[in-house]
Amino acid sequence: MVVISKEVGVVAVVWGGVLSFGLVTLPVQALTAIESHTMRFHQLQRGTGDRVRNNRVNERTGEEVPLSEIVKGYDTGVDYVVVEPDELDDIAPGRSKSLTITGFADLDQVNPIYFDSTYYLAPRGEEYARVYMLLREAMALSGKAGIATVVMHNKEYLVAVKAKDDVLVMHTLHWADEVRDPYRQIPTLPLPQAPLTPSELEGAVHLVEAMSHDWNPEQYRDDYADRVRELVEAKHSGGTVQAKTEAPPTPTSPELADLTAALQASVRRAEERATDDRKPAAAARADDEVAAKRRSGRTAELEQMTKAELYAHATAAGIPGRSTMSRDELMKALSTPRRHRRRAS
Template identity: 55%
Template sequence: MARAIWSGVLSFGLVTVPVSLYTAIEDHTTHFRLLQRGTSDRVRNKRVNERTGREVPFENTVKGYPLGDEEEGAEYVVVEREELDRIAPGKSQLVEISGFVDLNDVEPVYFDRTYYLGPRGKEYVKVYQLLRTALERSNRAGIATFVMRSKQYLTAVRAQPGVLVLQTMHWADEIRDPQETVPGLPEGMDLSGKESGKEVDLALRLIDGLSVDWNPEEYRDTYEEKVAELVEAKRQGEETAVAQAPPEATNVVDLMQALQASIDRAGERAGGKGRKKAAGGSPSAVRKAKREAGPELRRMKKEELYERATEIGVPGRSRMNREELIDALSKATRRKKAA
């Protein structure tokens, strides 16, 4: 079991429940070491005095706030770490919900990191579950502030199946105005102007045709998989893949045609026609591939199918859906038997 990173009390109104906070996210990023080219020598970062070029121990450093342009030799207000500690919010043991907001009213840009909240003891489960159920049914989040590691956070306490989660949020003055940040943004959609009603209707039909049930297990970090494959290929002395060029932007003149073609393609996928190519072309080939797949492959989850495809080296497996993985594994099995 994971260790709690914070413990305290969650309160809403006059109701309180002791809780613990747990990290909800694991980082699976591939980490490299920095080496000097042509050697196996590690390259490390050091704190160096820019004027003398000498290394400075951490205990001999202080924080400085620049006054004016640093490029022109600015003066600094020097602040000791102890001074920052004295004005930092005290260690808080309370997450006090000050109000509940509709989740549909909170723009995604405000959410930052996600943590799990758990009750600190079986005697608190009933109150904990009461709040979780109420938040789930009302589609609301409790807004609160709390202090962890000498830093104050704005947070949203919300329901997830079987557990409460606490999401840290950005303060309002940390959010940039998109109109001031991103050049070329439209002022708004004007259906009587350039964005014709027919174009919007086609876009809505395309979205509807590509709509799927949310299943996070269907999505994989394909870039990290390719990084791992690259490392393994280089370890084996093999050649690495050539990067593919990104698709060209849709020409506004061809927008209607591109939308309609996309809708047709989405309809083919929904009807199963998009799998003909992977299985061999004709409908009979699709049926044959499915028969030869056998009950074993049909019972496997997509993750298990992907692992088997990785073991036997099925090309393009990272871009395949479950049906395509079954078809590819079936063809690989037939080739193996024929050999």
């Protein structure tokens, strides 16, 4: 069976320069924060196993062109304006290495549609740790993000720099004129006003509340990527993968009776699932409470013993290092559940 590795690869530095806010400067590196787990396929000619490659070919002569002879050209509609790669670097030599924060803003005010890619910012050396920590802590305490611009890969980006746990994170943002107007994209907007009954609205809100939970990205998984991986492994070993028979959902009828019934059934199903999900958690909490009560009672019992009595119990329990422990340390070791004790070497 072929093993499809999911190990994290080498993190590449995508940009390096100087982050500045006010008169304070900090040399940093930007590293990719996201790793796609999409499986990559090569193009092959069916039945041959031969790779099909996309080459740089002169469309007039049909000949392949070496990378060193390729320049950029802007189509004016009549001819091309040719621009050399070095000329693009020359027009922003300083800005390509500068990340200057021009102000701070509350990211809660930023529409999520403006967010694009995410990068980690790391100090370029341990000697800059103090400045890095200062900026990170100041942003964390203020709850603000620094707004700046930076040139990467011959393109200028609007970015937001914020504190997240132990690191500084940089989000690239779309420019305002890059975000399309929904009223132009959806000609039917605004939708014609349809009368909503109080029972419909109440049912929909009840469904939202019944399906609400704390955000935990770990509980979601890319099932399709897993199926693709299973397919590749099965085909490599000569096996097959059973196709899913799950049918796509059918549109809900807009009729009032059907819509109300669908909402009510959805609420019942959501509440049943929530009840089932709470059972293991409730059982775990009950076990923890019982264990806590037992430990509390055990601690009270141990407090009444002398050090010699505690040592005798520690000997019977096989607690390592007991001969060098103080009375308090013996009590702590005896009150610790057996599965958490350090094993004797």
